[in-house]
Amino acid sequence: MIDISAFHEALGILFSSISAWGWIVPGLIIGLVFAAIPGISITMAMAIVLPMSLYMDFFPAMVFLTSVYTGAGFGGSVPAILMNIPGTPSSFATTFDGYAMSQKGEHNEALGYALFASTLCGIFGYVLLLLVLEPLADIVLRIGPVEMFAVAIWGMMLLGSLGSTYISRGLLAAALGILLGTVGMNTAGFTRGTLGVPELLDGIAPIPAMIGLLAASQLLSLAGRDYIIEAEGAREVSLRRILKGCWGTLKYPGVLLRGSIIGVVIGAVPGVGSSISNLISYAETKRTAKDSATFGKGNPKGVIAAESAVASGEGGSMATMLALGIPGGGATAILIAAFMMHNVVPGPSFIDTQKPMAYAIILNNMVQAVVLLVVGIGFIYAATNVMKVRTRYVLPAILVVATLGTYAVTGEAAGPITLFVFAMLGFALNRYEYPVPAVVVGILLGRMLETEFLRSYQLSAGNPLYVLERPGAMAIFAVMFISLAMTAWGKRKQNKAEAAEAALLRLRHDADAHAHTTPSKG
Amino acid sequence: MTDFTRRDAFKISAGGLAAVSGMVAMPSILRAASYPTRPINVIVPFATGGYNDRLSRAFMPYLEKELGQPLVIVNKPGAGTQLGNSYALNQPADGYSIMCTSAAPYIPLTVLLQNAPYKVEDFSMLNLPSRDYTLAATSSDGPVKTFAEVIEKLKKDPSSLSIGVQPASADYANMVLAFQAAEIDPSKLRIVTYDGGGPARNATAGAQVDVGFVGGEGFLPLKTKIRPLAIFAAETVEWYPDAPLIGASGLKTDFVEGSQRGWAITTKLRNEQPEIYKTLVTAVEKASKNPKAIETLKLQELATTWYGPEASDKAYLDNAAKMAKYVNLLK
Structure with a gap:
């Protein structure tokens, strides 16, 4: 539970270092912009700014980096809603209902729903973290391969909610995705399907593959139109309607709560992250909803479910990092590096000796979530103007930016090549009416399914009764x-x-x- | 000024070209005299935030001071360092690309197990300050107290304890060697494989597996959550003095040293540009001995010990030879 005196000291740190607050807005903007570019993930956005934070003091550096994290968590949903192209894998589930809403001319509301869900659940995740920082960390370490396998299966159940005209083609597409997800060296050291290409030893890079699959089919289908939304009257950018969406979020407390809990728990588990929790949260919300038939056709609950899991996952992931010093995912791995570069080692001893600092970081993250509301509204107001540009200008620009995004971070041609190959695959799948999202789910979950199943098998020596333990x-x-x-x-x-x-x-x-x-x- | 014809332009550019090609053709020794004249790339074949990345960034200011030119960190992660190693070998041997990497056991392993298109001898060490050792550990509240107990239990029933380890690693070789010495059949063990030291450590600390065999250094932040059983080193390890040595368990086993991390270049550079090589060695030595560097890096749990190129090369090649000797255990 919360340590009151440390909490008071944390408030002291927070208010005595007002200058550090100045890093919130630039951090959020960097996170929003990078994550909105398809092909640059949350982790990459943070890796790009990590060297910059070296030249700051410890607390401002943390404020800056976690602001990028917070901004990036939401940024990916902007292209997801406006163009059906997720900016990061974490906002994949946002496309299902977000884009459908925007096709109905409700993009302002959809973005409002997403933003407010992000803000609320971001704060909620951190409040939970503040209360159960240490117990949560201990639980996380107890989660073993069997539990992880169960989570992966749960994620796969999303396939049932994707909906496709042909069940057989849907299953075939998912199987293809899982197979693609297992390319490379597996956890037991066996290499499959690399065709002798060393770049494939670590598996198919999921981000360029996902962008290729989704963006290619989407861009081709948009190419036939003049504007992303056909109806001229629907293309407006309205602050009033964005705020209406924000306000509307409050009507679904159950969805917010469920999404947050799924997000915090899955975010805290090392090796899994918001790219999986958003799928599970969406699938669960859809399954339990009374109006599940309207999901995928522009139900705001779908947007809220996906976004709430992503935003609250940040808090969960930070819990594992602060209390154990182990990264919950790529973004916290970068944060740990930043801690170390400032001569601070996160982990049990950090919590024991510097609890006020840990609390100050958590509290500052809540502030960031509130600031995100303001910065985010400005950002979506600007970004929504893309609706007013003719597709003949927008589409080539997106293609170029996405290609650059997959190239820029590593500087290897492997990214753009993957993008191109999967764009072709996406086009073929679309042409023959195979559901592309099923392939993406397979790619995102395939490796985890295989790894955790294999470890469960090794651990139990093949005895299925092990699950009873x-x-x-x-x-x-x-x-x-x-x-x-x-x-x-x-x-x-x-x-x-x-x-x-x-x-x-x-x-x-x-x-x-x-x-x-x-x-x-x- | 208007009588500047196209022909003139041609003449001037031709002259320029001749001058440039003259510079290129100049004996490399002459170019070396003023080395370095531009920023130097540091190739790190791991992602941002890993040990080598942090080591290179923390050491950078001190090395920059000695070299008089800025350093640029280039992260080239992938395929167990094979991508970064190939990238380094493809750079011109002009001294403007150096490496900061876990030379051993990654370079030998890519050669032995992934058929990487280079040889272990293609890389030369400047200094490998960080030496890691395999640590056998258990969760701090686990039932097992000593390594002898582990051996005793496994001898009775090889499936009584589960073992967490990274396949195709020095840790895996050490585990198999130890169990072979104790006459335990490794094929009957419950071995759980992890694709990285981090996940294997988490599994050990969280009692997912009963005993983990992982590089010990990475355990330091989780020190309170584990109990060290045996460290595969010949002498007490400076950064983990309470870890009992494998020799103390009464088991007579050969072992492979763990990761050796630090500064390296291509052998081509060392042979073709002896002057540049000397400059680099001197710079790394001076920076490693800089008291401020030692103090700063120590705070970040990074190593600065100066072993020098000969000792580092020897340690690296010894590791490679041992890996080659035991390669069959790894497959």
């Missing part, structure tokens, strides 16, 4: 099956009700017809 894994599987069963039950009841209603209607219709016909008879 892992209460955590059993709990995850139980929740999963209960939620599945409830959905099935709900669906059945709904179908029955609909059938009854239909029967009733038919009856009435018949009766009416009868009533109409009787007089004529008489």
Whole structure:
């Protein structure tokens, strides 16, 4: 629980270093812009600014880097909503309903929903972190391969909610994605499918592959239009409607809470991150929603579910980093490096000796979430103007920027080549009506599925009863099956009700017809 | 000024070209005399934030001072350093590309297991200050207390304890060697593989596996969460004095040293540009002995010990030879 005297000292640090606050806005803007560029992930955005932070003092450097983190968490959803191209893998699930909303001319609202969900759940994640910093860290270490495998399976269940005309093609596409995700050297040291190319030893780079698959098909489908949104009246940029979306978020506290909890827990687990939690949060929200049929067609709950998991994941990931000194994901690995470069080693001893500093960092992150609201509104106001530009100018620009993005960070041609190959694949898949998102889910989850299954197998020496020794894994599987069963039950009841209603209607219709016909008879 | 014809322009540019090509053709020794005249790239074949990245960035200001030119860190991660190593070998041997890397065991492993298109001898060490050793450890609240206990339990039943390790690593070789010395059949063990030291350490600290065999240095931040059982080193390790040596467990086993990290160049550069090589060695030596550098790096848990090129090269080649000897254990 919270240490009151350390908390007071933390407030002291916070208010005595007002100058550090100046780094919040530049950090947020850098994060927003980099993450909005397809091909640059949150981790990359932070890696780019890491050397800059070397020349700052410790606290301002932390403020700056975590601001980039906060900004990047939201930035990716802007192209996801406006153009159906996620800026980072974390905002993949945002495209499902976000883009559908923007096609209906509700892009202002969609961005508002996403932004406010980000702000609220970002704060929520950090409040939770403040309260349960140490216990959470201990739980995280106890999560083993079986539990992780259960989480990966849960993520795969999203496939059921993607919806496709042909079930067989959907499954085939997912299988292809998983196979692609397992290319390279696996955790046991075996190499598969690299075709002798050393660049593939670490697997297919997921970001250029994802951008290639999604952007290519999307850009080609947009190329036939003059503007991203056909209707001229719908292309407006309206502050009022953005704020309306923000306000509307508050109508879904359940979605926010569920997304936040999924985000915090999955964000805290080392090796998994918001690129998976947004999928799980979306799938769960859709499955439990009464109006699940409208998901994917522009239901604001879909946007909120995805964004809340991404934003709260930051807090979870920071918990693991601060309390254990181990990175929850790529972004916190960069933060740890920044700590070390300032002669501070995060971990149990850091929490013991410098608790006020840890609290100050957490508190500052809450401030950042609030500032994000203001900076974010400005950013989306500017970004939404892309709707007013003809596609013939926008599309080549996006293609160039995405290609550069995949090239710039590593300076290797491997990124653009992957992008190109997967763009071709995406085009072919689209042409023959295979669902591209299923392939993306497979690529994002394939490696994790395989790695954790293999480790579970090694650990249990092949004995499936081992799962009984892992209460955590059993709990995850139980929740999963209960939620599945409830959905099935709900669906059945709904179908029955609909059938009854239909029967009733038919009856009435018949009766009416009868009533109409009787007089004529008489 | 208007009588400046196209022909004149041609003449001038031709003259310029001749001058440039003259410079290029100049004996390399002459160019070396003024080395370095421009920024030097430091190739780090790992991602931003890893040990070598932090080492290069922390050491950079002190090395810059000695060389009189700025350094630029170039991260080329991937394929267990193979991509970065190939990149370094493709650079001209002019002294403007040096490396900061975990030379051993990564370079030998890429050669032995990935058929990398270069030889171990293509790289020459300037100084390898960081020496890591395999540590066998268990979670701090785990039931096992000593390494002898591990051996005893596994002898009775090889599947009684689960083992966490990174495949194709020095740690893996050490684990197999130790169990072979204890006459335990490694094929019956419950070995859980991790693709990196970090995940293997987390699994050990969180009691996911009963015993982990991982590079010890990375355990330092998690020190309170683990119990060291045996460290695979000949003498007490300076940065982890409470870790019992493998020799103390009563087991007579050969072992491979863990990661050796630090500064390296291509052998081509050393042979073709002896002057530049000498400049680099002197600069790294002076910077490594700079008391301020030692103090700063120590705070970040980074090593600055000066072993020199001969000792570093020997340690690197010894490691490579041992890796080659035990390569069958790794496959």
